[in-house]
Amino acid sequence: MLCPDAVPPTRLSGVSEDPAWVAPEGSWASSAARRRNMQAIRSRDTKPEKLLRRLVHARGLRYRVGARPLPDLRRTADLVFGPTKVAVFVDGCYWHGCPDHYVPPKTNPGYWSEKVLGNMKRDRDTDQRLKDAGWLVLRFWEHEPAEDCALQVCEAVADRKARQGGASA
Helix, strand or coil: CCCCCCCCCCCHHHHCCCCCCCCCCCCCCCHHHHHHHHCCCCCCCHHHHHHHHHHHHCCCCCEEEECCCCCCCCEEEEEECCCCEEEEEEECCCCCCCCCCCCCCCHHHHHHHHHHHHHHHHHHHHHHHHHHHHCCEEEEEECCCCCCCCCCHHHHHHHHHHHHHHHHH
């Protein structure tokens, strides 16, 4: 039985409405619901990645998934073609600052805008380090047609394979 002064709990937005919820120390979360939502976002095996992988695989190419192109660099590419030194990245529009689709956040904008800017800087640094090591870097946005991306990947790998064959003959 409820006390006469007790207010029944509401379930409109789940735990985020709980006034007793406190973000863990150092957390970026503005609410429990936001924290759960952001933690559920995949960093690999996204739908655009899986579709691209399926199309490239269907064309006969084999690759490594989520691998480090350079062992001493703590960054992974979505598809890695080691023998031909081709690294493929499928970037999410929000997380990597797509010029067409990125919308600045309304909640905690200072943190998230800085986070996306840091991702963009890291992407450019990764590109440069891989290029310096002789890799070809292909980056696609998640909204780009997967068929077009797969075609570009296949052409790039075939071109590099042909160059390697011609150089060693």
